[in-house]
Amino acid sequence: xxxLDPSDLQAIxxxxxxxxxxxxxxxxxxxPLAWWLAHSRKWYKGIVSAxxxxxxxxxxxxxxxxxLLLMGxxxxxxxxxxxxxxxxxxxxxxGLVIGSVxxxxxxxxxxxxxxxxxxxxxxxEVAATLRANAWDRFVSVALPLARPGFLTAxxxxxxxxxxxxxxxxxxxxxxxxxxxxxxxAIYNHVEAMEYAPAHLxxxxxxxxxFIVLLSxxxxxxxxxxxxx
Amino acid sequence: MELRKSHxxxxxxxxxxxxxxxxxYAGEVNAAVAANFTAPVQQIVALFEKxxxxxxxxxxxSSGKFYSQIKEGAPFDVFLAADEKNPKLLEQESLAVANxxxxxxxxxxxxxxxxxxxxxxKGAVLSKGSYNKLSYADPKLAPYGxxxxxxxxxxxxxxxVQSKLVTGESITQAYQFAATGNAELAFIALSQITKDGxxxxxxxxxxxxxxxxxxxxxxxxxxxxxDKIAAQAFLDFLKSKKAAAIIRSFGYELP
Amino acid sequence: xxxxxxxKIQANFTLQLxxxxxxxxxxxxxxxxxxxxxxxxxxKTTLLRCIxxxxxxxxxxxxxxETWQDATTIVATHKxxxxxxxxxxxxxxxxxxxxxxxxxxKRIAATERKVQLEQVVEWLGLSQLIDRCDPALLSxxxxxxxxxxRALLTSPRILLMDEPLSALDTNSKQEILPYLERLHRELExxxxxxxxxxxxxxxxxxxxxxxxHGRVIASGALHETLARLDLPTAHxxxxxxxxxxxxxxxxxxxxxxxxxFSGASLWVGKLDQPMGxxxxxxxxxxxxxxxxxxxxxSSITNILDGVINEIRDEGPDKVIxxxxxxxxxALLSRITRRxxxxxxxxxxxxVFVQVKSVALMS
Numbered sequence: 001x002x003x004l005d006p007s008d009l010q011a012i013x014x015x016x017x018x019x020x021x022x023x024x025x026x027x028x029x030x031x032p033l034a035w036w037l038a039h040s041r042k043w044y045k046g047i048v049s050a051x052x053x054x055x056x057x058x059x060x061x062x063x064x065x066x067x068l069l070l071m072g073x074x075x076x077x078x079x080x081x082x083x084x085x086x087x088x089x090x091x092x093x094x095g096l097v098i099g100s101v102x103x104x105x106x107x108x109x110x111x112x113x114x115x116x117x118x119x120x121x122x123x124x125e126v127a128a129t130l131r132a133n134a135w136d137r138f139v140s141v142a143l144p145l146a147r148p149g150f151l152t153a154x155x156x157x158x159x160x161x162x163x164x165x166x167x168x169x170x171x172x173x174x175x176x177x178x179x180x181x182x183x184x185a186i187y188n189h190v191e192a193m194e195y196a197p198a199h200l201x202x203x204x205x206x207x208x209x210f211i212v213l214l215s216x217x218x219x220x221x222x223x224x225x226x227x228x
Numbered sequence: 229m230e231l232r233k234s235h236x237x238x239x240x241x242x243x244x245x246x247x248x249x250x251x252x253y254a255g256e257v258n259a260a261v262a263a264n265f266t267a268p269v270q271q272i273v274a275l276f277e278k279x280x281x282x283x284x285x286x287x288x289x290s291s292g293k294f295y296s297q298i299k300e301g302a303p304f305d306v307f308l309a310a311d312e313k314n315p316k317l318l319e320q321e322s323l324a325v326a327n328x329x330x331x332x333x334x335x336x337x338x339x340x341x342x343x344x345x346x347x348x349x350k351g352a353v354l355s356k357g358s359y360n361k362l363s364y365a366d367p368k369l370a371p372y373g374x375x376x377x378x379x380x381x382x383x384x385x386x387x388x389v390q391s392k393l394v395t396g397e398s399i400t401q402a403y404q405f406a407a408t409g410n411a412e413l414a415f416i417a418l419s420q421i422t423k424d425g426x427x428x429x430x431x432x433x434x435x436x437x438x439x440x441x442x443x444x445x446x447x448x449x450x451x452x453x454x455d456k457i458a459a460q461a462f463l464d465f466l467k468s469k470k471a472a473a474i475i476r477s478f479g480y481e482l483p
Numbered sequence: 484x485x486x487x488x489x490x491k492i493q494a495n496f497t498l499q500l501x502x503x504x505x506x507x508x509x510x511x512x513x514x515x516x517x518x519x520x521x522x523x524x525x526x527k528t529t530l531l532r533c534i535x536x537x538x539x540x541x542x543x544x545x546x547x548x549e550t551w552q553d554a555t556t557i558v559a560t561h562k563x564x565x566x567x568x569x570x571x572x573x574x575x576x577x578x579x580x581x582x583x584x585x586x587x588x589k590r591i592a593a594t595e596r597k598v599q600l601e602q603v604v605e606w607l608g609l610s611q612l613i614d615r616c617d618p619a620l621l622s623x624x625x626x627x628x629x630x631x632x633r634a635l636l637t638s639p640r641i642l643l644m645d646e647p648l649s650a651l652d653t654n655s656k657q658e659i660l661p662y663l664e665r666l667h668r669e670l671e672x673x674x675x676x677x678x679x680x681x682x683x684x685x686x687x688x689x690x691x692x693x694x695x696h697g698r699v700i701a702s703g704a705l706h707e708t709l710a711r712l713d714l715p716t717a718h719x720x721x722x723x724x725x726x727x728x729x730x731x732x733x734x735x736x737x738x739x740x741x742x743x744f745s746g747a748s749l750w751v752g753k754l755d756q757p758m759g760x761x762x763x764x765x766x767x768x769x770x771x772x773x774x775x776x777x778x779x780x781s782s783i784t785n786i787l788d789g790v791i792n793e794i795r796d797e798g799p800d801k802v803i804x805x806x807x808x809x810x811x812x813a814l815l816s817r818i819t820r821r822x823x824x825x826x827x828x829x830x831x832x833x834v835f836v837q838v839k840s841v842a843l844m845s
């Protein structure tokens with residue numbers, strides 16, 4: 001029986017950490033963005049929508065390369081982080097998080113936006129006539145009613161981050177424990193013709209993703225149901 | 229329906245056969261070429277096509293990927309690898325024609341920085357300079373990466389630089405990391421920064437050959453093309469003086 | 484400035500939507516039920532939404548001395564002490580029936596809570612429903628009752644109802660109407676009620692605001708407005724007069740009850756109500772015929788005398804006649820033009836009206 005070496009275990013742990021952090025951050029960013037997109041009638045709404053959807057069509061390596069330039073010492077973001085004494089983002093976990101958040105953005109925004117749109121104006125108007133202010137309406141009506149959208153967003157954002165490769169490869173520098181995530185580890189094993197650990201990791205990834213998705217789908221209805 | 233199906237099959241067969249005949253007699257060569265050799269091979273092919281009337285179709289990629297693809301029956305006639313290992317393996321597995329393998333170029337390793345004046349001509353910057361990141365290609369995947377590792381080990385700097393190493397999956401990526409300034413230093417191929425025999429960008433140190441195992445970029449005739457005259461002709465042309473001049477102008481050595 | 488509106492609801496709205504313009508001004512008493520009545524597309528729902536602040540119109544709105552909207556301020560919907568019942572019940576699907584009822588109740592200050600859950604449960608007959616978890620499992624009528632209860636539990640100072648019965652089938656309507664009537668009797672808050680059904684309006688409203696093409700064409704007390712021949716309501720098939728009467732006498736052997744109004748009286752089928760009970764009756768124009776001499780030997784029980792007040796042509800063959808009965812009650816009668824000419828009916832003539840049928844509204 002083939003066993004995984006410590007660096008592979010580290011890659012697994014790192015991947016889970018990355019996907020969790022990215023999913024959590026995306027919820028905080030995507031929710032207001034999706035709300036705005038679902039309700040705004042501004043002329044530039046189309047532009048914002050297109051920008052959010054861009055990672056869907058952009059090859060990940062292209063996005064990764066642009067981020068590498070942006071976050072580099074001559075890049076806008078790089079200059080900013082240097083000025084703020086935050087150090088550089090490429091080859092760091094924080095850099096991967098930012099890249100992954102951007103890359104998985106449409107997968108989080110679109111389901112939530114669809115859910116908000118599906119709710120329509122009526123339940124919010126009802127809540128307004130029942131003395132709920134805007135924030136209250138959002139928390140007590142919009143969020144619980146958009147639950148299926150949030151569930152989908154969480155599943156997609158998490159799964160997409162776990163499976164992400166191109167951006168991480170371009171931005172990460174393959175540093176064990178910092179940026180060497182599972183997909184990169186598998187790629188390296190395959191490239192180095194170390195098929196046994198590659199199979200093990202890839203198979204494990206498939207199994208793990210399947211179990212996570214399945215359990216979310218199965219328990220989703222209950223876990224996310226608000227208390228009655 | 230049945231008739232139509234068979235009809236189509238015949239047509240398809242005829243087409244395929246036609247293509248095969250053309251590629252044998254009209255002298256078409258399918259070449260798999262290591263990515264680092266892209267620019268020189270294009271010049272060599274242009275010259276070859278002009279002199280012989282044959283055509284060469286070029287595919288670029290990593291040597292490891294080509295090895296796997298050829299094993300799975302990819303329709304290549306010749307293979308210009310970035311190393312010696314992959315062509316050797318194909319030879320052992322009878323996927324390449326025996327005794328056709330030769331070293332067409334010796335890769336030269338350089339330590340490079342996008343910043344002019346950052347790298348001195350002795351490479352002392354490695355031990356004395358202040359830098360955050362040193363990029364190189366994955367030694368398991370790329371011969372230049374292995375050469376970089378050997379160099380660092382010979383210089384007894386391997387352990388010291390561990391925290392500064394960032395790994396690209398290829399020397400192309402190692403170069404990108406340095407070209408974008410995200411890594412101050414990179415071990416890459418001299419050919420990557422050489423144009424018309426000159427290096428114009430940044431600062432560099434050509435690593436002495438005694439510090440790493442020579443990078444023998446080897447070519448081989450693949451078994452599928454053992455009777456293909458044009459393919460053999462192309463490999464012969466690669467050994468010619470005209471080709472050698474082009475290869476040298478891109479920063480490679482010859483054996 | 485707003486003192487002038489004490490006891491009144493005064494509105495003046497202008498709103499331009501994509502395909503529709505609202506330009507509505509009216510004043511209605513801040514007591515009883517005001518019906519916003521008109522054909523579909525006349526702007527009654529939009530007007531109600533403007534009152535609630537759900538639609539941002541320009542204009543002014545004063546409710547019983549409070550300014551909800553003027554040139555400089557628009558009070559947000561959630562800050563207006565109103566209850567709103569939508570056409571569809573719109574219960575929150577993620578909340579239980581009880582949580583739906585308590586949604587607004589929890590959001591007002593304890594000192595403001597004048598209506599209690601138990602009261603609402605009793606008024607609207609919700610005791611069987613309150614512990615149901617999923618509002619989707621309620622019938623249409625039950626859902627609408629919960630929605631009304633939910634609105635009442637915010638102790639509103641005005642209740643806005645947007646065709647609360649229109650999405651219901653006839654049975655559910657019959658089930659819910661008694662509750663509405665009871666509410667209107669027992670609650671001391673003004674109600675604005677949007678409807679396009681004249682019988683509903685005749686049954687529930689005290690005041691009528693008539694809309695057409697986004698404009699208010701009439702606003703006044705229900706029985707006066709319905710008796711006006713210059714308004715489209717007089718030309719409905721079920722046009723008729725509304726009578727507010729009191730139970731005056733029971734004739735037990737014949738199983739009849741006499742209702743008195745305006746110095747006149749009508750006999751109707753026996754009502755199990757004590758003497759003096761106020762009842763509302765409706766007499767349709769098509770059920771009233773006119774005679775110039777007192778008909779004798781007629782099977783019709785209710786024959787009243789009155790004075791013709793107005794006559795108006797209605798199409799090529801019909802005319803509609805308004806007759807004043809007693810001091811002030813008007814009745815409408817729809818007759819043929821030929822009858823008018825044969826009887827030589829003119830304004831000011833004293834006539835006898837035969838009432839074939841009286842519909843009791845409560």
